Amino acid sequence: MVDLTSMDLQTIPAGRGVAIELSSGSEIIVINTHGTQVLDTWAFNLDDPSEYMSMEHTRSRLSRLSPKVSDNLFSNRRRPILKLVEDTSPGIHDTLLCACNKEIYRELGCDDGHRSCESNLHEALSFIGLEIAVTPGPLNLFMNVPVASDGTIDRAPPLSRPGDLVTLQTVMDTIVVFSACPQDVTPINGAQCIPRDAHYTIIAR
Numbered sequence: 001m002v003d004l005t006s007m008d009l010q011t012i013p014a015g016r017g018v019a020i021e022l023s024s025g026s027e028i029i030v031i032n033t034h035g036t037q038v039l040d041t042w043a044f045n046l047d048d049p050s051e052y053m054s055m056e057h058t059r060s061r062l063s064r065l066s067p068k069v070s071d072n073l074f075s076n077r078r079r080p081i082l083k084l085v086e087d088t089s090p091g092i093h094d095t096l097l098c099a100c101n102k103e104i105y106r107e108l109g110c111d112d113g114h115r116s117c118e119s120n121l122h123e124a125l126s127f128i129g130l131e132i133a134v135t136p137g138p139l140n141l142f143m144n145v146p147v148a149s150d151g152t153i154d155r156a157p158p159l160s161r162p163g164d165l166v167t168l169q170t171v172m173d174t175i176v177v178f179s180a181c182p183q184d185v186t187p188i189n190g191a192q193c194i195p196r197d198a199h200y201t202i203i204a205r
């Protein structure tokens with residue numbers, strides 16, 4: 001277990017996104033500081049961002065809906081791009097649902113100014129000078145989407161606890177993007193429907 005108290009923690013502000021450039025072999029520890037926050041997560045090959053972490057390919061390679069510790073996460077070219085090396089949470093993460101976007105918030109009655117994980121992804125990438133035409137399906141860390149035996153899915157508050165963390169290791173030079181999901185209409189970010197800050201720290205190779 002890593003001692004976080006001595007580390008330089010960076011903030012993922014509630015409802016916003018960050019893009020982080022990491023060399024191969026680095027580790028990034030992402031902390032669900034308040035326990036209730038879903039973090040939509042993407043990874044792009046730094047040298048060729050048309051290669052990106054793909055939940056479809058990850059499920060295909062793992063033959064499982066959701067990754068566990070020691071699993072690789074795969075790109076749309078079926079190559080490992082990240083590895084899940086630590087998870088202190090109950091291990092409930094979603095790979096099925098799309099990122100929230102302005103159309104979802106329109107359906108929920110919000111105005112077009114409502115932030116979304118999709119807009120957070122592209123805004124965060126623009127801050128490092130990158131433009132990407134697509135929004136890959138994210139790894140939704142801490143998102144609780146139970147799948148029933150009849151194939152229906154539900155959306156429930158996270159089961160993670162304050163301070164639960166996930167450590168991801170880069171398998172190639174990678175841009176990792178986190179969005180602290182701004183969903184404040186449904187209880188996907190906890191029963192209070194309040195998006196919260198999360199934090200991360202990097203162990204560079």
Ligand SMILES: [Zn+2]
Binds near residue numbers: 040116118180181182
């Ligand atoms: Zn979202």
